[in-house]
Amino acid sequence: MTESTERALRVALIEAAEQVHVDVPPGPEPAAWRVEPPRRTRRPLLVAAAAVLAIAAVVGVVAVRHDGGPSVGPAAEKEVRSDSIPLTSADLVVWMKVDASDEQVTAVRDLLDASSDVESFSFDDRDAAYQEFSRIFSCNPDLVDSISPQDLPESFRIVAAAPETVAALRAALIGEVGVDSISTGADAAREPTRPNAGCAPQGP
Amino acid sequence: VESIGDGGGALVGVEDRPTGRTSLDDLYRDEFERMVRLAYLLTGSSAVAEDLVQDSFVRVQQKWGSIRQPSAYLRTSVVNACRAHHRTTKRHQARFPELVTEMVTPETPMLLDALARLPYRQRAALVLKFYEDRSEADIAETLKCRPATVRSLVHRGLATLRRVITP
Numbered sequence: 001m002t003e004s005t006e007r008a009l010r011v012a013l014i015e016a017a018e019q020v021h022v023d024v025p026p027g028p029e030p031a032a033w034r035v036e037p038p039r040r041t042r043r044p045l046l047v048a049a050a051a052v053l054a055i056a057a058v059v060g061v062v063a064v065r066h067d068g069g070p071s072v073g074p075a076a077e078k079e080v081r082s083d084s085i086p087l088t089s090a091d092l093v094v095w096m097k098v099d100a101s102d103e104q105v106t107a108v109r110d111l112l113d114a115s116s117d118v119e120s121f122s123f124d125d126r127d128a129a130y131q132e133f134s135r136i137f138s139c140n141p142d143l144v145d146s147i148s149p150q151d152l153p154e155s156f157r158i159v160a161a162a163p164e165t166v167a168a169l170r171a172a173l174i175g176e177v178g179v180d181s182i183s184t185g186a187d188a189a190r191e192p193t194r195p196n197a198g199c200a201p202q203g204p
Numbered sequence: 205v206e207s208i209g210d211g212g213g214a215l216v217g218v219e220d221r222p223t224g225r226t227s228l229d230d231l232y233r234d235e236f237e238r239m240v241r242l243a244y245l246l247t248g249s250s251a252v253a254e255d256l257v258q259d260s261f262v263r264v265q266q267k268w269g270s271i272r273q274p275s276a277y278l279r280t281s282v283v284n285a286c287r288a289h290h291r292t293t294k295r296h297q298a299r300f301p302e303l304v305t306e307m308v309t310p311e312t313p314m315l316l317d318a319l320a321r322l323p324y325r326q327r328a329a330l331v332l333k334f335y336e337d338r339s340e341a342d343i344a345e346t347l348k349c350r351p352a353t354v355r356s357l358v359h360r361g362l363a364t365l366r367r368v369i370t371p
Contacts, residue, residue, distance in 0.1 A: 006362065102350055
């Protein structure tokens, strides 16, 4: 069945794509093809290493200051878009370890989806964290250049079904492999709020 | 069109470009149509697809001096642009459900209809794998995720499609 589905999909995609009539428009005028000089080479490993160390210190900042942005499309029944649950509305925020595997993330997602203690949850992926990281450290492009989305943790924001279920939910999640820490949304929201937090102390 | 980009050492790495493809306008000529078809499969609209691909070429142009793999950068840019479009459409759909319709049309094959209703990353993974014939590593790079995630996205996407096409 899988092979037949794959074949059918492949044929359907090709046929659909072929239905599109594409006239390649003339490209921009040659003068518009401005070639920028190559960016200067990244600083050597020392800076990259320092940046990675800095991440540990600012992960909380990145996470707590993130109030939206890209997200994986809802994949579970209770999962909503990442910008659907403001930080202050989250009963719990679950930080995954940076090296958490996809299976571990999926296990947490499945647990949340199956739990009657959960009303809804959202997932912030590495790209979302990276966007926020880039914004926070916009004054330090070398640092931003040294980091990739894979260096940042993913997280879940959870709205509990009822206030009295939060404690049980936290207890269930803290034992999950790949979970780094759990905080309340309110606690997270009390973290640094000044503009460009991290830029001054993390500058070169 | 004047050929540019192959002088002055402005190009950094041309490993994904066959011999002779050394300019931005070559890339435009060679990739535009294919990218529009890809974007069409991801958005369901040829007009939107063309706009997004044009925008993506502008981004490539702006980064031309520093990107190492223009084709891969372009593909990622197109997929990201489609994702942004998808999100915007979903938001509008949520706010104005009577005004924003699904991208499918009556003549849309059932399978593509089902594909259009998948979460975006599942759809993108399936299109990149089964239309573009991209490897898991390529898809992972494009979607900024791990190969294992790609396998999961493809698996879940196919599972959904099977449920749709199986009576």
